[in-house]
Amino acid sequence: MRPKNLEKEQAIRTVALDIIAKEGLENLSMQKLAKAANVSPRTIYIKYENKEDFLVKLFINEVLEPYEQAVLKDFSEQMDFADGVKKIWMNTFQYLKNNRPAFAIIQYSKSSLLLNKAYQQQNIQQGQFFAPIHRFIAANIKAGTIKNFHFDVYRAMIFPVLLELVSEYFDYTERPKQIITEKVLLECCATVIKGIMK
């Protein structure tokens, strides 16, 4: 039996992410992808049932999982609240800054019905995608460090700000002056923490 060419499999995935980042998810067609990855359309369908299956697996395996790992790197639930948030904050920024395709597809997942569904399902199946952060927040509420808001509210107060700053970081990389510097980022983080802490 002829063995699978893993390079081709990888090419399909990386080229797909590249097209999404450069031309948008709305402009990714299976034929375009096959051509760009130098394979026959049929080759994609050996591994993936259909386009939906491909996109969902691409999103979860190539983006969400590495993203979660990067966000939680060197983070511990036992950390001091401010330190913990700062760690997550800078981890997230570092990862997204160096993975524009990942950032692009994450942005799409906020509106695309398909990717949104995939995200919700992943969140349910894996228990919680950001379970350690959930427990971190819960512990700090119990300890009285922070107010008793629902976890989803805390999520809303931390991540969207940061994602918007990443978006601005990319916008400004094509302009004379970058305003999203590491200093600004840390000050923003401190601002958010100051608001949240009792």
Place this chain on the structure above:
Amino acid sequence: MRPKNLEKEQAIRTVALDIIAKEGLENLSMQKLAKAANVSPRTIYIKYENKEDFLVKLFINEVLEPYEQAVLKDFSEQMDFADGVKKIWMNTFQYLKNNRPAFAIIQYSKSSLLLNKAYQQQNIQQGQFFAPIHRFIAANIKAGTIKNFHFDVYRAMIFPVLLELVSEYFDYTERPKQIITEKVLLECCATVIKGIMK
């Protein structure tokens, strides 16, 4: 000369927003839209050059402009910082809560290359889309009420949080317990303000 049927024009726009909210922008085709609005495809092309032209005008005229007006209702640059932010915050929430299609299309504009471009251009042509808020922030920096961050950074610290809360508000309307209440919203706003103010 036969006069234009304004009802049909309006039907096209409202049906389009409805499809985007319910089935997603990725599932809006000109033929589906024409059928749902009970007109011939050709009728859409009397007023709009092509699909892109239609979507951009829909976004700007039916969504962004009413959105800006609603956000700035009863807001004044001379307001106290906390009062001003609270006013904008609650205006935005009220508007989006009652205009799910508007919220849906605004979410799409964060990722869709087409709508994103439209938003940027509108922002440039109209001077600044949220010019009064820009001046409000600038005045408060000058007065020393808040830190000297770039306007885009302040924008990132206020609006994305709120949009995420609106997203969660809609998520929770289909569940037993709504967590995004007016009380929570006001407390979140206070939290954000507390962080930002010196």
Place this chain on the structure above:
DNA sequence: GTTGTAAGTAAATAAACGTTTACTTATTTT
């Protein structure tokens, strides 16, 4: 009331889409 004309329709167009068919290739097993 006839006429001019833009509004509007139904059906058709070509291009692009996701996916499949019919076939060839490369490798392991015998």
Place this chain on the structure above:
DNA sequence: AAAATAAGTAAACGTTTATTTACTTACAAC
């Protein structure tokens, strides 16, 4: 080295897409 078989290809499939063509309708102007 021949057989077996999944990997892979090129070309084609039937649909759906955005847009247009050829035609009809409804009203203002005369």
